Amino acid sequence: xxxxxxxxxxxxxxxxxxxxxxxxxxxxxxxxxxxxxxxxxxxxxxxxxxxxxxxxxxxxxxxxxxxxxxxxxxxxxxxxxxxxxxxxxxxxxxxxxxxxxxxxxxxxxxxxxxxxxxxxxxxx
Numbered sequence: 001x002x003x004x005x006x007x008x009x010x011x012x013x014x015x016x017x018x019x020x021x022x023x024x025x026x027x028x029x030x031x032x033x034x035x036x037x038x039x040x041x042x043x044x045x046x047x048x049x050x051x052x053x054x055x056x057x058x059x060x061x062x063x064x065x066x067x068x069x070x071x072x073x074x075x076x077x078x079x080x081x082x083x084x085x086x087x088x089x090x091x092x093x094x095x096x097x098x099x100x101x102x103x104x105x106x107x108x109x110x111x112x113x114x115x116x117x118x119x120x121x122x123x124x
Contacts, residue, residue: 039063046087049094058083 001009010018039060046058062083066076 035064036060046083049087049091051090 006015039062042063043058043060046063050058063080065080
């Protein structure tokens with residue numbers, strides 16, 4: 001629809017209402033759905049990586065942006081950033097642990113190979 005067509009179809013009062021609505025709910029259902037899908041993926045990854053003893057499971061809404069105009073302090077952004085940092089620390093610790101276990105296995109396999117070779121030929 002062009003601007004001229006819109007001007008013919010709605011009056012200034014209705015236009016003002018749409019502007020007010022847009023300021024309250026500026027994202028579309030499609031964008032909200034995309035935020036929800038991203039939140040589902042992020043919460044699934046986070047929950048799979050967390051220990052079951054770490055408290056409550058994270059929900060998709062924990063990873064979705066909040067667009068309320070009443071909160072201008074940025075605390076939601078800070079909270080989300082803190083959650084992502086905590087998730088990163090846990091993920092990095094898990095990766096390091098897997099790498100350490102793999103390295104220990106490699107050392108053990110190398111030692112076992114040396115022991116086996118020594119058993120076959122004890123005089124070198």
